[in-house]
Amino acid sequence: MLGSTASGIVAPPTAVDSSWRDLQELAGNRAVTWLVETTLQRQPDDDVAPSIDGPAPPEAATGPLDDAGVRGAIRFYTSQPSSYPPAIIAQLRSSLELGSDGGVDAELVQAVATWQQTKGANDPALAVDGKAGPRTLPRIFHKGLNAPGEGEAFGEAVQGGVVDEWATLATPEARLAKLVELVNVPLTAHGVPPVTNAFDTDANNSGSFDFPTWRMLVGKTPLSAGGLSTAAAKDLTDTIYHEARHTEQWFRMAQLRAGQGLSASGIAAELGIPATIAKQAKASPLDAKSMQGLIAQGWWNSVYGAGAAPRNATLTEIGNASTALKKARAAFSKSPTPANQAALAKATARRDKAFAAYRNLPEENDAWATGPEAAAGVTHGTAPAPGPAPAPGPAGVTETGDATAGSAPEAKVAEETAGETAEDTAGATESAAEEETAGETAGEAAEDTAGATESAIEETAGETAEDTAGATESAAEEETAGETAEDTAGATESAAGDAPVVETDEIAGGPPAAGRPSHEILPEDDLP
Numbered sequence: 001m002l003g004s005t006a007s008g009i010v011a012p013p014t015a016v017d018s019s020w021r022d023l024q025e026l027a028g029n030r031a032v033t034w035l036v037e038t039t040l041q042r043q044p045d046d047d048v049a050p051s052i053d054g055p056a057p058p059e060a061a062t063g064p065l066d067d068a069g070v071r072g073a074i075r076f077y078t079s080q081p082s083s084y085p086p087a088i089i090a091q092l093r094s095s096l097e098l099g100s101d102g103g104v105d106a107e108l109v110q111a112v113a114t115w116q117q118t119k120g121a122n123d124p125a126l127a128v129d130g131k132a133g134p135r136t137l138p139r140i141f142h143k144g145l146n147a148p149g150e151g152e153a154f155g156e157a158v159q160g161g162v163v164d165e166w167a168t169l170a171t172p173e174a175r176l177a178k179l180v181e182l183v184n185v186p187l188t189a190h191g192v193p194p195v196t197n198a199f200d201t202d203a204n205n206s207g208s209f210d211f212p213t214w215r216m217l218v219g220k221t222p223l224s225a226g227g228l229s230t231a232a233a234k235d236l237t238d239t240i241y242h243e244a245r246h247t248e249q250w251f252r253m254a255q256l257r258a259g260q261g262l263s264a265s266g267i268a269a270e271l272g273i274p275a276t277i278a279k280q281a282k283a284s285p286l287d288a289k290s291m292q293g294l295i296a297q298g299w300w301n302s303v304y305g306a307g308a309a310p311r312n313a314t315l316t317e318i319g320n321a322s323t324a325l326k327k328a329r330a331a332f333s334k335s336p337t338p339a340n341q342a343a344l345a346k347a348t349a350r351r352d353k354a355f356a357a358y359r360n361l362p363e364e365n366d367a368w369a370t371g372p373e374a375a376a377g378v379t380h381g382t383a384p385a386p387g388p389a390p391a392p393g394p395a396g397v398t399e400t401g402d403a404t405a406g407s408a409p410e411a412k413v414a415e416e417t418a419g420e421t422a423e424d425t426a427g428a429t430e431s432a433a434e435e436e437t438a439g440e441t442a443g444e445a446a447e448d449t450a451g452a453t454e455s456a457i458e459e460t461a462g463e464t465a466e467d468t469a470g471a472t473e474s475a476a477e478e479e480t481a482g483e484t485a486e487d488t489a490g491a492t493e494s495a496a497g498d499a500p501v502v503e504t505d506e507i508a509g510g511p512p513a514a515g516r517p518s519h520e521i522l523p524e525d526d527l528p
């Protein structure tokens with residue numbers, strides 16, 4: 001389906017409404033003909049003959065998807081009836097201002113595609129494929145920390161409580177404590193247990209959510225700066241909110257498993273979270289058949305289900321690629337030979353590819369889209385510091401925070417290799433999107449997961465194994481695997497040359513246990 005996705009964008013965003021539908025039916029275009037033949041969910045008006053007079057209804061007006069795209073998107077839903085029962089489809093239709101009882105039809109998938117193309121265009125842009133999967137659903141059905149206004153309110157709180165009080169707070173410890181205190185407000189308000197805090201010791205991370213200890217970890221460097229530019233203040237706020245969104249995701253996953261019948265100790269063991277958190281989740285289970293349940297299931301599939309093994313590979317590769325890039329930069333800086341420049345270009349392309357793959361993980365895609373909503377509430381950096389200029393960091397200087405981060409040669413190299421990377425990836429993505437391959441991968445992952453789960457659970461072994469087996473099975477359906485691959489492929493295209501396919505030939509060591517902590521990896525230019 002990659003081909004159809006690639007060629008599927010045939011029109012600018014178009015409103016989908018009933019008058020448009022009438023027009024389409026009059027036209028008797030291929031999409032409608034096919035729809036009638038295959039789904040029988042909508043009856044054409046037999047009395048109305050296709051008109052050859054009047055303004056020709058543009059085929060392009062059907063929406064962003066071409067016929068093959070429509071077919072593929074419809075199949076995405078109909079092939080996963082347990083994930084997309086009528087009640088879920090009805091909610092999806094209503095949210096897109098369609099009649100709630102139309103089922104899965106061309107109108108629905110074109111409306112989803114239009115939504116993805118317009119409202120889902122913020123970074124990271126959603127693939128325009130008409131498939132409301134684990135990346136699209138949390139954007140349409142925003143709730144909790146990504147509900148409208150929530151992020152911005154937190155940003156405003158950071159502006160007044162931390163950025164404007166930067167000098168008064170004085171120490172990195174005090175700034176971190178205040179930031180986490182502030183972000184615990186929306187977390188608590190949305191029923192998520194608050195986090196404690198610590199510094200993140202991984203130089204590749206701007207922050208991370210350490211779910212085994214329920215702590216938010218933040219890099220010490222930005223907190224140690226004498227002052228913050230507007231951009232740096234926004235970045236810091238984005239990071240805190242990004243990690244808080246992960247906290248919410250992990251709690252929703254725990255609540256989902258509670259709703260699926262897992263015991264508190266089973267949840268703690270399976271997700272690797274503190275027993276106290278698991279108990280709270282057990283006390284407030286999430287209905288697995290609800291829309292928020294489906295969204296949480298998408299995250300669970302990625303972290304603990306069929307997606308766990310590829311996710312771990314992706315996380316391993318971004319770490320390795322970051323380290324390799326730093327080495328290549330150092331070598332080039334020390335000796336700027338053509339060979340070192342070529343090596344640097346290669347390392348940069350590898351890192352770009354790994355970074356895009358990491359950002360395309362469902363839980364990361366969601367967190368990367370959510371963090372900037374908080375940054376929007378930050379309007380300015382710290383006030384110019386009196387007295388001697390503090391170090392490190394661009395104290396009191398506006399908008400210069402990033403100027404020193406990426407030195408000119410590296411930035412240039414990155415630009416030059418972007419096209420190359422995109423080309424390479426196109427081929428790789430295509431093969432990855434083949435159903436057969438995807439099915440195989442999913443099967444393998446399912447096996448791995450089943451094994452891991454069985455061995456991980458003690459007390460509640462029977463219960464968990466059953467639950468997990470069921471969840472894994474449905475997640476491992478060929479169609480689901482195809483969905484993931486296609487989503488990934490689509491995201492590649494929309495990521496403007498970035499490449500989400502993981503190079504697997506240089507992964508160090510074996511895959512770690514499922515469910516590694518979620519990090520906000522630093523963008524390339526901000527790597528230390």
Ligand SMILES: [Zn+2]
Nearest residue numbers: 367518519520
């Ligand atoms: Zn993250």
